[in-house]
Amino acid sequence: MQHERLLLGEAKTPERLARPAFTLATPLRELVQAWWIARKDLAIELRTKESVNAAGAFAITILLMFSFAFDPTEAENRAYFGGLLWLVFAFAGALIFNRGFARELPNECLDALLASPLSPSSLLLGKAISIFAMLVLVEFASLLVFGVFYDVRWWRHAGPLAGVFLLATWGIAVIGAVFGALTVNLRLRELMLPILVYPVLIPLLIAATELSGTLFQNQPFSSDQLLWVRLLIVFDVVFTALAAALAETILLN
Amino acid sequence: MTEAILLENVWKYYGDYPALRNYSLKIEEHSCWALIGRNGAGKTTLLRILGGLTPFQRGTVRIFGEPPRSARARRQIGFLGHGIGVYEDLTARENLVFFARLAGMAHHAAVADTWLERVGLTGAGNMPVRQFSRGMRQRLALARTFLHRPSVLLLDEPFTSLDDRAIRMLTELLEEARQRGATIVLSTHQIREALAAASHVGVMENGKLRYAGERTAEMLEDPSLLYSFYAA
Numbered sequence: 001m002q003h004e005r006l007l008l009g010e011a012k013t014p015e016r017l018a019r020p021a022f023t024l025a026t027p028l029r030e031l032v033q034a035w036w037i038a039r040k041d042l043a044i045e046l047r048t049k050e051s052v053n054a055a056g057a058f059a060i061t062i063l064l065m066f067s068f069a070f071d072p073t074e075a076e077n078r079a080y081f082g083g084l085l086w087l088v089f090a091f092a093g094a095l096i097f098n099r100g101f102a103r104e105l106p107n108e109c110l111d112a113l114l115a116s117p118l119s120p121s122s123l124l125l126g127k128a129i130s131i132f133a134m135l136v137l138v139e140f141a142s143l144l145v146f147g148v149f150y151d152v153r154w155w156r157h158a159g160p161l162a163g164v165f166l167l168a169t170w171g172i173a174v175i176g177a178v179f180g181a182l183t184v185n186l187r188l189r190e191l192m193l194p195i196l197v198y199p200v201l202i203p204l205l206i207a208a209t210e211l212s213g214t215l216f217q218n219q220p221f222s223s224d225q226l227l228w229v230r231l232l233i234v235f236d237v238v239f240t241a242l243a244a245a246l247a248e249t250i251l252l253n
Numbered sequence: 254m255t256e257a258i259l260l261e262n263v264w265k266y267y268g269d270y271p272a273l274r275n276y277s278l279k280i281e282e283h284s285c286w287a288l289i290g291r292n293g294a295g296k297t298t299l300l301r302i303l304g305g306l307t308p309f310q311r312g313t314v315r316i317f318g319e320p321p322r323s324a325r326a327r328r329q330i331g332f333l334g335h336g337i338g339v340y341e342d343l344t345a346r347e348n349l350v351f352f353a354r355l356a357g358m359a360h361h362a363a364v365a366d367t368w369l370e371r372v373g374l375t376g377a378g379n380m381p382v383r384q385f386s387r388g389m390r391q392r393l394a395l396a397r398t399f400l401h402r403p404s405v406l407l408l409d410e411p412f413t414s415l416d417d418r419a420i421r422m423l424t425e426l427l428e429e430a431r432q433r434g435a436t437i438v439l440s441t442h443q444i445r446e447a448l449a450a451a452s453h454v455g456v457m458e459n460g461k462l463r464y465a466g467e468r469t470a471e472m473l474e475d476p477s478l479l480y481s482f483y484a485a
Contacts, residue, residue: 029357036354044342107390108336112397115304115332115407118355119324248322252308 030122037118037126042133044103051099052134059092059142067149081152082213086205089139090172094194096134097176100127101184110184110251120247124177128243131180132173139165157215164215167232168208174239175200181250207231256315257282257405257436258303263312265298265460272298273309274460280453285427285437287447287468289479290457296440297335299457300407303438304332316405328356331403333411337394341383345374345393348382349400356401368396372422387414392422399426406430408439412446424450444476456482 045051066084104110113123147154154161179197183189207228214225221229243250258280265273272295280286288296301307302314305321316326332338339348346365353361369378372392382390391414398406406427412420427437427450441447448454448468456464456479464482472478 033355036351040340040343040351043347044340047342106336106341107339108334109338109340111301111304111306111332111334111336112338112352113355114306115327115330116352116355117324117328117357117401252306252322 030119030125033118033122034125034129037113037123038129038133041100041103041127041130045130045134051096052137055092055095055134055138056141058095059088059138060145062088062091063142063145064149078152078217079213081146081150081216082209082211085142085146085212086168086208088142089135089169090198090201090205091194092138092142093131093135093172093176094197096138097131097173097180097197098190098193100131100177100180102180102189105184114251120251121244123251124181124243124247125240127177127180128170128173128240131176132170135169135173136166139169152216154216156218160221161212161215164208164211164229164232167229167236168204171204171232171235171239172201174236174243175204178239178243178250203231204235207235255282256280257284257317258438259313259315260299260303261313263302263309263314265295265302265307265309272460273302276312276460276462278455278462278465280436280438282436283431283434284452285431285450286439286453286455287444287451288438288440288455288457289442289444289447290440293459294457295460296457297409298460300332300409300438300440301334303405304330304334304407306332306334329404331398331401331406333394333398333406333408335409337390337397339382339390339393339397342381344379344381345369345385345389346378348393349396352397353400358401364400368400371426372396373419388416388419391415392419395423395426399430402433402435404435406435406437406439408437410441411439412441412443420446444479448473448476454479458482 063084101110104113114120143154146152175197179193179200183192183196186192210228211221211225211232214221256279258278260276260278263273263276264271265276276295276299288299290296298307302309303316303321305327314321317329319326321327321330339345340351343351346369349365349368350361353364358364366375366378369375372395374389374392374396377385377389382393385393391411395411398408411423415423424446427439430437431452437450439447439450451468453466454464454468454472455462464479
């Protein structure tokens with residue numbers, strides 16, 4: 001009804017249609033804009049499934065290959081599970097964040113975004129949100145396969161595991177978005193992106209591996225392990241803040 | 254009239270090649286400038302600098318007194334580059350709703366529908382853009398550029414791929430934009446159409462402005478007059 005009234009009556013006047021929807025404080029407006037970017041990316045992904053299918057298939061294949069290639073004892077298995085999973089997620093993640101900004105290249109959509117009222121930090125944050133959502137989906141699918149083929153009842157520690165996964169995945173997503181933006185115009189983007197991203201992710205991957213490994217071995221977190229949790233939080237906060245602060249420089253250069 | 258766009262002694266290099274050489278231009282509010290020049294003259298570089306998309310090495314650029322990358326300047330700019338700036342996997346309507354949302358517009362769905370109607374794409378509104386012809390894509394790109402009623406329109410070859418009816422539609426859009434007070438800078442090789450819409454003409458060659466001034470009736474009658482401004 002409102003829509004009809006807008007088209008037929010007062011909203012026909014361009015002044016009314018052009019009226020801003022909101023007068024929000026800048027940080028809130030930037031979050032809203034980031035959400036529109038993420039939503040657009042996820043809508044496109046839902047139609048094309050190009051990133052999630054590739055990353056999911058890759059992650060599951062590697063997990064299956066490892067399960068057939070080695071025959072370690074159960075104790076050995078549990079010690080290596082954390083590392084195995086996070087390596088798989090890091091490699092599968094590269095397939096997702098390679099597409100993050102590459103999606104903006106056809107039709108020069110990146111130019112349309114950069115010349116629009118969208119703030120660069122919202123664009124980077126929106127990309128991180130969409131990468132995060134896709135990574136979480138791939139991780140969850142991988143965990144199901146992992147539980148079956150490696151006989152790990154990870155759901156016993158679903159709460160703490162979810163906390164570790166979400167913290168680590170956000171860090172990977174932010175770094176993936178930042179380096180995806182930096183390498184978007186490179187000819188060897190697919191090669192350069194992992195080379196640049198993995199060294200930066202090392203502390204995060206070590207922390208996530210330590211924490212996940214402990215949970216897979218059915219042990220509670222010790223005070224030492226809580227330091228790894230703090231490291232994940234600091235990593236996320238520092239790199240999210242850096243990405244937001246340097247977004248303009250990253251995207252224009 | 255007040256100044257909408259100011260360029261002062263702007264130098265832009267691609268490597269060692271100067272794409273703009275000590276370029277200065279003042280564009281008054283409500284004017285429509287047609288930038289004309291051969292390939293490589295620097296028209297696209299100039300528009301990208303004004304749109305805040307390309308950094309430059311020296312000089313000053315202002316849009317209503319603000320640097321082009323400032324949030325205030327970007328809110329006033331509508332930019333159409335060589336690419337159409339819309340997503341192939343979204344429908345025409347979804348594309349317009351998305352850009353209306355980014356511009357923070359109220360009633361984004363109604364805005365999208367109004368603009369689809371305005372550019373003659375109502376029937377194709379729910380089709381993915383990948384199924385569009387070149388002309389339909391260009392019309393959608395125009396809707397995307399105009400929909401937030403920008404005060405400064407930067408259009409790089411906007412007549413490309415448009416048929417005679419769509420060219421008439423674009424000319425009307427430009428006229429409407431000028432009537433509501435917008436400032437327009439467009440580059441084109443379709444000189445006749447551009448001159449019809451323009452109040453001013455800039456002839457560019459090798460990154461320099463060879464001529465800048467009002468569009469005269471003589472130019473409209475005989476566009477080839479503009480070639481006399483080229484150095485060689």
